[in-house]
Amino acid sequence: xxxxxxxxxxxxSAILFTLGVxxxxxxxxxxxxxxxxxxxxxxxxxxxxxxxxxxxxxxxQIFVFFVMTVAAAEVAVGLALIVAIFRTKQSINVxxxxxxxx
Amino acid sequence: MTPELILFFLLAAVAIGAxxxxxxxxxxxxxxxxxxxxxxxxxxxxxLLGAPFIAMVQVTVYAGAIMVLFLFVIMLLGxxxxxxxxxxxxxxxxxxxxxxxxxxxxxxALLSLAPRAxxxxxxxxxDALRKFGGPLNVGQVLFSRYLLPFELTSLLLxxxxxxxxxxxxDEKKP
Numbered sequence: 001x002x003x004x005x006x007x008x009x010x011x012x013s014a015i016l017f018t019l020g021v022x023x024x025x026x027x028x029x030x031x032x033x034x035x036x037x038x039x040x041x042x043x044x045x046x047x048x049x050x051x052x053x054x055x056x057x058x059x060x061q062i063f064v065f066f067v068m069t070v071a072a073a074e075v076a077v078g079l080a081l082i083v084a085i086f087r088t089k090q091s092i093n094v095x096x097x098x099x100x101x102x
Numbered sequence: 103m104t105p106e107l108i109l110f111f112l113l114a115a116v117a118i119g120a121x122x123x124x125x126x127x128x129x130x131x132x133x134x135x136x137x138x139x140x141x142x143x144x145x146x147x148x149x150l151l152g153a154p155f156i157a158m159v160q161v162t163v164y165a166g167a168i169m170v171l172f173l174f175v176i177m178l179l180g181x182x183x184x185x186x187x188x189x190x191x192x193x194x195x196x197x198x199x200x201x202x203x204x205x206x207x208x209x210x211a212l213l214s215l216a217p218r219a220x221x222x223x224x225x226x227x228x229d230a231l232r233k234f235g236g237p238l239n240v241g242q243v244l245f246s247r248y249l250l251p252f253e254l255t256s257l258l259l260x261x262x263x264x265x266x267x268x269x270x271x272d273e274k275k276p
Contacts, residue, residue, distance in 0.1 A: 004110050004150065007213050012114050012147075014209040016140075018202045019121040025198040029184050031130055031176055035137050038168065039121060042144055045160075052235075053151045058243045061153050061235055065244065068163055069255040073262035075168050079175045080269035086179050095190045 009050035016043035030082050030092040034075065041071050110150070117143040128183055130176045134169055141165040153235035 016039060023036030045064045052060025086092055120143065123136035141164045148157035176182060244252055 004106050007216070008110060008114075009147070009151070011210055011213055012117065015118055015206055016121055018206050019118070019125060021205075022198055022202045023125045026125070026195050029130055029181070031172065031181065032124075032133050035124060035133055035172065038164075039124070039137065039140065042141065042164070045156075046144055046147060049148050049151045049153045049156060049235075052153070056234070058235070058239060059247075061156050061240060062244055062248050064153075064156050065159070066251060066255060068159065069258060072163065072168060073258050075171055076262045076266045077269070079171060080266035083175060083179065084269050086181065091184075092179065092181050093184050 003053075006050050006054045010047060013043040013046045013050070016040075016046070028093050028095055030085075030094050030097075031079075033094065034078050034082075038071060038075070041067055106150070113143050113146055117147075130182045131173065134172050134176060137172075138165050138169050141169070151235075155235055155237045155240050 020036045020038075020040035020043065023039065024033050027033055027036065045067055048060045048064050048067070052058060082092055085097060089096060091097075117140055120136045120140035124133045124140065127133050127136065141160060145157040145160040145165070148154075148160055
């Protein structure tokens with residue numbers, strides 16, 4: 001059995017990360033921007049696990065846990081922010097959230 | 103072309119297709135469902151990489167809990183589709199596409215130029231691979247070497263929970 005080379009996973013992760021960045025820059029829906037951030041975090045997780053196998057070192061997999069925890073906390077606070085903004089502005093278009101005064 | 107490589111390329115195509123679907127669907131619900139598909143495929147990659155426990159956590163926490171939260175908020179707000187397309191920064195989209203293609207090209211060129219990395223350990227290819235990322239090993243490392251960071255994440259989750267409650271509280275009521 002031939003293991004899949006680690007570089008293939010790095011390449012796939014780079015593609016997924018770029019798609020996430022593209023989503024953040026191109027889309028105007030705040031929720032979809034959040035989903036793109038999740039996609040980027042997930043591609044970083046893929047590289048962590050790939051290198052954990054490469055170096056036979058479990059720390060890479062442990063860090064995936066911490067990334068997931070941070071992602072969960074970020075989603076909870078971020079979605080609460082989106083709900084709060086939607087209540088005052090009736091919109092989640094990031095182009096309409098352009099004034100700092102309330 | 104070994105079976106593993108064929109499986110890898112098939113799954114990679116599905117993952118990239120799901121990410122593109124998330125990017126370009128008009129409806130936010132469809133985007134969320136495409137992202138669930140992407141997370142499921144990445145969980146299969148984790149299995150291929152000898153991380154069965156992480157793969158299960160990926161399915162339950164990411165594809166389960168986090169995406170349910172997303173879908174819940176989308177449906178709560180009724181914000182599936184933005185009303186009007188925006189006219190701000192019209193040059194941003196083409197510039198993003200050009201820079202994204204450049205970035206992926208640069209990474210792929212670097213990977214093809216880099217000296218051949220040593221192959222993943224062959225001992226991991228069979229039985230040891232299944233035990234390597236299993237719950238027993240992961241738990242032992244997590245609760246010994248990474249005990250303090252693990253406890254700190256509980257603090258982080260507590261702060262996030264308090265923050266979410268405070269942010270969506272109705273301020274008119276006492």
